[in-house]
Amino acid sequence: MSLTMAILMLVGMWLSVAAAMLWGVLRIVRRHSHHHRPPLVPAKPQPVRRPRRPAGVH
Known part of the structure; x- marks a missing residue:
């Protein structure tokens, strides 16, 4: 095997690796x-639900 062929085979192997x-x-x-993926944005935002207070309490 000539030196040129050995060098070409080394370069070819290096390229394949x-x-x-x-x-x-x-x-x-x-x-x-x-x-x-970014989270999907709901089509319609839900209204904020506040807890109900009993009548007569301020």
């Missing part, structure tokens, strides 16, 4: 990004 690691990281990021 780097691509596999990038693919794995992007896969993990895409999987975990779906869980962080």
Whole structure:
């Protein structure tokens, strides 16, 4: 095996490992990004309910 061929194989292996690691990281990021959705806003806000006071009490 010539020196040029060995260097090209090392570079090719390095590129394949780097691509596999990038693919794995992007896969993990895409999987975990779906869980962080903003909370849904209710269509109509509910009125504030105050406790009732008995009649005659001020």
